[in-house]
Amino acid sequence: MTDAQTAGRYRIGLDLGSTASKGVILGPDGTVLARDIVPSGHTPAETAARLAARLADGLDIPADRLGAVATGYGRNMARLAQKKITEITCHAKGVLHLHPDAGSILDIGGQDAKAIRIGPDGGVMDFAMNDRCAAGTGRFLEVAARRFDLGVEELSAFCQDDPVGDGDGPELEISSTCVVFAESELVGLAARGAPPRDALRAVHRAIARRVILLLKQVGATEPVYFTGGVAQNETLRRAVAAAAGMEVRRAASPQFTGAIGAALLA
Ligand code: ADP
Numbered sequence: 001m002t003d004a005q006t007a008g009r010y011r012i013g014l015d016l017g018s019t020a021s022k023g024v025i026l027g028p029d030g031t032v033l034a035r036d037i038v039p040s041g042h043t044p045a046e047t048a049a050r051l052a053a054r055l056a057d058g059l060d061i062p063a064d065r066l067g068a069v070a071t072g073y074g075r076n077m078a079r080l081a082q083k084k085i086t087e088i089t090c091h092a093k094g095v096l097h098l099h100p101d102a103g104s105i106l107d108i109g110g111q112d113a114k115a116i117r118i119g120p121d122g123g124v125m126d127f128a129m130n131d132r133c134a135a136g137t138g139r140f141l142e143v144a145a146r147r148f149d150l151g152v153e154e155l156s157a158f159c160q161d162d163p164v165g166d167g168d169g170p171e172l173e174i175s176s177t178c179v180v181f182a183e184s185e186l187v188g189l190a191a192r193g194a195p196p197r198d199a200l201r202a203v204h205r206a207i208a209r210r211v212i213l214l215l216k217q218v219g220a221t222e223p224v225y226f227t228g229g230v231a232q233n234e235t236l237r238r239a240v241a242a243a244a245g246m247e248v249r250r251a252a253s254p255q256f257t258g259a260i261g262a263a264l265l266a
Pocket of ligand 1: 016017018019020021072108109110111112138139142152153154227228229230231232233255
């Protein structure tokens with residue numbers, strides 16, 4: 001759409017993820033008027049309608065001036081969206097809008113992870129996705145956090161934002177590439193008296209080792225912008241940067257980049 005066509009229009013972007021559904025509304029001048037996040041639940045159609053209603057609440061937007069695009073796992077169920085666009089396209093659009101210098105994107109959500117390489121013209125050159133194995137996703141962090149009675153949002157501070165520590169005592173490793181076995185390893189480490197902080201640092205390093213395979217697969221270029229709910233975990237950002245030997249930056253509003261990209265494409 002040209003600027004003239006989008007003038008005076010409000011745009012809603014919905015990113016219906018497997019774990020969390022995110023949405024934004026952009027005003028006619030492109031500013032974010034509302035943003036919200038709700039658990040995805042089991043029926044994406046209902047979640048999308050509820051999320052859109054929450055976003056529009058109090059904004060008084062005429063229906064004929066609202067364009068909607070849905071992305072994410074549940075996008076095809078969102079009846080209110082005129083267009084459904086893949087996560088890869090929407091994430092790239094959102095990240096490049098916020099960070100025009102992005103070389104690549106690493107997105108880690110609740111149940112999948114993806115790497116995207118951006119070309120010099122801002123197009124998607126290559127992407128790789130893992131939606132088969134939970135070991136390189138937020139799921140592993142959730143399982144590990146629960147083991148130690150922590151919430152995922154507490155994990156990074158608990159690890160002092162540091163995936164390695166000060167080197168006192170043996171550096172622990174979790175080597176299993178499957179969350180079920182990795183959880184057993186974690187329980188084993190704890191049972192042998194490993195300090196919880198060091199055991200959890202090992203979890204972060206294990207996830208980083210998995211996700212850098214995606215970066216390698218696409219031939220990622222720097223700087224890499226880290227998105228998705230899991231990007232809020234600073235310990236993991238540092239672990240990924242160290243494992244990849246690359247500059248990895250947390251994207252602005254990392255959990256909303258897909259929704260922002262969807263709205264921009266509306
Ligand atoms: P999806 O799009 O796959 O539903 P998201 O990108 O919305 O996933 O991310 C959801 C994941 O983010 C969940 O696994 C959740 O545990 C994790 N998460 C949410 N908030 C935080 C936080 N503050 N720190 C670390 N991880 C978080």
